[in-house]
Amino acid sequence: MDRSLNIVIVDENPVRAAILSEGLREAGMTAITQLEGTTNLLARIYQIDPDVILIDLENPSRDMLEQMFQVSRIVKRPIAMFVDQSDSASIQASVDAGVSAYIVDGLKKERMKHILDLCISRFNAFTRLETELHNARSALEDRKVIDRAKGILMKAKGLTEEQAYVLLRTAAMNEKKKIAEIAQSVITASEMLK
């Protein structure tokens, strides 16, 4: 891959932008700039004069970039969106992943394809990471709720921790609910009975 490509990443999510730029660096590209915010975005981009611009699809600044397609006084080098009409699967994949790429006119499609594939995999990896983080957070929340419910049962019924847990688990199995849900009802009930 060409080291000399000048790449700009426009993403309001700094973590995702970092994951993407790390991937690009691993692929041998060194000239990478991350941009945030909308103020003078085009002017900042023109200053960097990139070959490739990568932007997340949830970014409202996307429409600003469309102006770069226009031949006008303020546009130095016309930029086009990377759409290879022969490869609709890759466009679908990039929209699904939530990323869009813009390239300067004349940049070879094959070179761009490699970068886009990398973006797609990094964006998808970020989404997976976010889902895992969310799951881990809710698991932690569940544990806290279960611990509190166990405490309530131990105190009210004079049970050991083990016995309290078995009681919760049996109720969950009987009612076909998650243990955390049963635990939450124990907490709610105990608060109402206070």
Added chain:
Amino acid sequence: MSERLRIGFIPLVDAAALIVAVDKGFCAAEGLDVELVREISWANVRDKFNIGMFDAAHLLAPLAVASSLGIGHVKVPVISGFGLGVNGNAITVSPDLHAAIVATADGDVADPVVSARALARVVADRKAKGQDPLTFGMTFPFSSHNYDLRFWMGAGGVDPDEDVRLVVLPPPFMVESLASKHLDGFCVGAPWNSVAIDLGIGTILHFASELFQRAAEKLLAVRASWAAAQPEVLLALIRAHARAADYIEDTANRDEVCTLLSTPGRIEVTPELIRRTLDGRLKVAADGTVRGSDRYLLVGREAAARPDPVQGAWNYAQMVRWGQAPLSADLLGAAKAVFRPDLYDAAVGGTPDLPSTPADGIGECTGGAFDPDDIAGYLQKLQIKR
């Protein structure tokens, strides 16, 4: 069995027919199970629509034309049998620029030609003093907002590419940029002008309906290939939206409609702000001055929902004027073909009463009739063009 459809939209008041068609059950009554997907940029709506993630889209009329012509992006032929709105934009300027325009005007600034000539003097004065050119915001290169601003400026002898800066900005940032003085004015649709007025940071100078009596704003667009594959679904979709437009235009339903449009996931501004647009009674300045127009935004009345090929020709003429497209008979034909009154008539069963004015279907404030078959003649009369 009901037909499942996904439609992409941008939260603007001219998405009213889309929202009411779904939320009041007009789509369901036609056997359509429609999911409305709110988007954050026109580029997103276009791309998801192009690759088939959306069956239909709330599309800027010029963007639909550009897509059919293959200019600015990939060529995807688009048709529309239902117009979501005619007019609806306004030009808002900063209080400073408004004062400067009023101070140099040689007549009533309510006349767009007078205000544009005054703008030319302000521009010349700034140039003489070595100040930065004025900066104006609009929403998309292929948008009515872009053409509104350019037409207005051109009418006063201001060259929009040479004398001022025109920049694309997402509407929420436009208001912010006017406040921070990064912008001197903008042209945008509802509710954003009213948001700026309520914040006391701008003055509405003109309604777009003062520039042209009729300008197609947004279309309910479908891909031509999609329409060919399911003509009955398209007719049902048009019918549901025609009912929704009638419902919106019935002022007896206005409170309910405004409340419905303001809900989370839809337009999400106060019902009162939406009501100003639908009523065509807008607060135009921080001091509370109200200006009314019976044609500020036409949703269904005056046959606004029936697509008019003249609008396709007019939008194409703007693209040629500003150097976005070359002039050719083929492209003109393709631009007109986006607008399909035949589909509208087939869906609703007949032709609505068509308004007799403006006679040319456009009604430019600079006078002169627009001839959809003579773009070269139209352009010849214009001083400022590319």
